[in-house]
Amino acid sequence: MTKKQTQLWKRRVRRVCRRIHLWFVPQRNNHYRPHLIRRYGLLVVLAVAMGLQFGYNYTKTGYVLGRVTTVTPAGLLASTNDERIERNLTPLRMNSQLTEAATAKAQDMLQRGYWDHNAPDGTEPWAWVDQAGYTYSKAGENLARNFSSSSAAVGAWMNSTSHRDNVLNAAYQDVGFAIASGELEGKPTTIIVAFYGARQQGVVAGASAVRSAKEAAVDVVLTPAARIGIALQSLTPAAVTSLALIFIATTVAITAHFYRSKLPKQRRESWYKHHGVAKATGLLTMAAFIVLLYGGGQL
Numbered sequence: 196m197t198k199k200q201t202q203l204w205k206r207r208v209r210r211v212c213r214r215i216h217l218w219f220v221p222q223r224n225n226h227y228r229p230h231l232i233r234r235y236g237l238l239v240v241l242a243v244a245m246g247l248q249f250g251y252n253y254t255k256t257g258y259v260l261g262r263v264t265t266v267t268p269a270g271l272l273a274s275t276n277d278e279r280i281e282r283n284l285t286p287l288r289m290n291s292q293l294t295e296a297a298t299a300k301a302q303d304m305l306q307r308g309y310w311d312h313n314a315p316d317g318t319e320p321w322a323w324v325d326q327a328g329y330t331y332s333k334a335g336e337n338l339a340r341n342f343s344s345s346s347a348a349v350g351a352w353m354n355s356t357s358h359r360d361n362v363l364n365a366a367y368q369d370v371g372f373a374i375a376s377g378e379l380e381g382k383p384t385t386i387i388v389a390f391y392g393a394r395q396q397g398v399v400a401g402a403s404a405v406r407s408a409k410e411a412a413v414d415v416v417l418t419p420a421a422r423i424g425i426a427l428q429s430l431t432p433a434a435v436t437s438l439a440l441i442f443i444a445t446t447v448a449i450t451a452h453f454y455r456s457k458l459p460k461q462r463r464e465s466w467y468k469h470h471g472v473a474k475a476t477g478l479l480t481m482a483a484f485i486v487l488l489y490g491g492g493q494l
Contacts (some may be wrong), residue, residue, distance in 0.1 A: 196338075197299025198460035206493065210358065212401040217229070217230055218230040218231045218236070219231055219412065219443075219447055221450060221451045221454040221457075223252075223452075223457075224282075226458065226459055226462075227451060227454040227455075227457045227458050228451060228458070228462075229447050231443075231444055231447050232444060232447050232448045232451060232470075232474050235475070235477075236357055236426065236444075237444070240261060240441065240444050240478070241481070243437070243440060243483070244437040244440065244441065244481070246435065247433040247434075247436055247437050248433055248434065248485075250433065251431055251432070251434075263334070264342070264343050264344070264374075264376075264385050265343065265344050265345065266342060266343070266344060266345050266348060266373040266374050266387060267345060267374070267383065268289065268294070268373070268374065270344070270345025270346070271345045271348065271349060271372045271387070271389065271491045272289055272370065272372065273345070273440070274346045274349035274350075275287060275343050275346075275349055275362055275370065277365060278349065278353060278362055278363065282363060284363060284365055285365070285368070286296060287367060287368065287369060288368060288369050288370070288392070289354070289368040289369075289370060289371065290329065290369035290370065290371050290392065291330040291371070292324075292327040292328055292371065293324065293327065293329055293369055293370060293390040293391075293392055294372065294373065295327040295371070296323040296324045296326065296327040296329065296390050297323075297353075297371045297372055297373035297388040297389060297390045298329070298373040298375070299323045299326065300320060300323045300373070300388045300389075301373040301374070301375035301386045301388045302334075302375055303323075304375075304386055304388075305375055305377035305379060305384075305386065306378070306383070308379060308380065309478070310338075310340070310379060310380070312336055312338065320336045320390070321334060323390075324390055324392065329392055329394070330394065330395045331392045331393060331394060331395055332365075332366075332393050332394070332395040333366050333367065333392065333393040334390065334391065334392045334393070335360075335361040335364065335367070335390070335391040335392075335494075336389065336390055336391070337352055337358050337361050337362070337387075337388075337389040337391075337469055338386070338387065338388060338389075338494065339386075339387040339389075339436075339492055339493070339494055340379070340384055340385060340387065340493050341384060341385055341387050341493060342385075342387065342425075342492035343431075343492075344428060346428045347425045347426070347428050347492065348387055348492065349362065350424065350425045350428055351421070351492055351494055352423050352494070354421040354424075354425070355494055358494060361391050362391075364391065366393045367391040367392060367393050368392070368393050368394060369391070369392045369393070369394065370389060370390065370391050370392070371389070371390045371392075372387070372388070372389050373386075373387070373388045374386070374387055374482055375388075378436035389475060421485060422487060423487070424486070425492070426486045430486070434485055434486075434488075438482050438484055438485060438486070441478050441479075441481055441482045441485075442478075442482065444478050445475045445478040445482075448470075448471055448472075448474040448478065449472065449475045451470075451471055452470070452471025452472050452475070455470075455471060456483060
């Protein structure tokens with residue numbers, strides 16, 4: 196590379212650095228108002244964040260507003276057993292009969308349009324377990340819907356006492372999971388059904404079993420802190436990138452607010468009232484909205 200070319204590249208690098216400083220660093224040349232937190236800069240942040248979410252959804256579901264879910268039976272089993280092993284409990288085994296029962300129950304809820312442990316005609320969940328031929332001494336059922344990852348669903352169960360009791364019940368040996376998608380209550384829904392069981396030894400199929408089964412509560416309301424924790428386990432690469440951009444913009448806004456005394460006189464009053472901290476608050480609200488989108492499941 197010749198000396199002239201070297202100088203040309205240095206000038207280009209300096210020009211890029213100056214532009215970056217104008218966008219991110221409060222200084223005299225941008226009147227201590229970085230371009231990133233001006234109106235057009237914030238619109239860029241919003242457009243990029245939305246574009247990332249819509250683009251990711253489209254590549255995964257074929258629809259920009261499609262709900263991305265990565266829940267799988269294997270993922271649910273792994274997350275469940277992680278919780279059990281951490282507490283020195285025996286890991287559960289995937290059981291084909293309980294999986295068959297869970298699948299039948301999930302399909303029944305979608306076909307008949309209900310969200311409950313018992314069907315509208317009063318049929319209890321154990322009817323599907325019996326139909327699948329699993330003879331049990333103890334059984335339990337957990338339900339969840341619209342969680343975006345296996346770890347988030349299990350995390351939600353762990354934040355509910357009755358659901359947690361099923362996940363960590365030392366008597367259970369087997370488990371079956373089903374994930375079914377369809378329309379429920381007029382909305383696209385992904386249902387998760389889990390049946391837990393302890394097989395009753397020496398019982399002939401069809402004979403009466405001792406049912407010390409525990410149903411998990413349906414109307415569980417997760418705390419905001421629990422929802423945030425669950426959502427953080429479910430963030431997609433697009434969401435993580437959006438949050439990183441938002442936090443950068445938030446940092447720029449807060450930093451710029453400390454330079455408010457150096458603003459042009461005509462802007463100082465409006466800056467105190469409408470800029471800096473206010474913009475940072477708005478950006479953090481946007482970040483919270485993105486996080487809570489991934490913690491919007493229901494038990």
